[in-house]
Amino acid sequence: RKVMDAFQTGLEKAKERGLDLSQIHSVASFFVSRVDTEIDKRIDGLGTDEAKAARGKAAVANARLAYQAYEELFSTDRWAALEKAGANKQRPLWASTGVKDKAYSDTMYVTDLVAPNTVNTMPEATLLAAEDHGEITGDTVTGTYEQAQADLDAVEKLGISYDEVVQLLEDEGVEKFEASWNDLLKSTEAELKRLAPSKG
DSSP states (O other), X not given: OHHHHHHHHHHHHHHHTTOOGGGOOOEEEEXXXXXXXXXXXXXXXXXXXXXXXXXXXXXXXXXXXXXXHHHHHTSSHHHHHHXXXXXXXXXEEEEOOSOOOTXXXXXXXXXXXXXXXXXXXXXXXXHHHHHHHOXXXXXXXXXXXXXXXXXXXXXXXXTOOHHHHHHHHHHHHHHHHHHHHHHHHHHHHHHHHHXXXXXX
């Protein structure tokens, strides 16, 4: 919600400055498989049958509830005014959609997250699996919010804190992106030095 709000705030500022809103595009990126990986690890630590029943449900539930928030925030009067001025909706982007657990369908994070105006950044193996045997039956997100909330509630009832998990994943994600950015800067600087004409 904060990311989507920030996008709309940015568009409002751009509109005030007279910029062409139709030229501004954005996605809001949500990790998918990492949610199940972390929560399933904690579920497996509990070892009960009740806990096992909650495996592999949190990631899809989390993404679906994010889409519910997207639907809400892009159906307000605030958004209508921006859209009238030519703004494009920010699109939810499902990231990390390769299935890590072999017990699950290898297309789960594709077929269970089909919805209008979304982006799915599948790794190649997942893309090929979806092409080969993924069953795309239309929108599998809209109208699933009650069940999605129930799935996350079931995890909380096991004593696994959703807030703690998503904060950990956010911190790890930022750390990984920061490390990648620093690596990119170093390699770019090294290449620029290599290509620079030598003095002398």
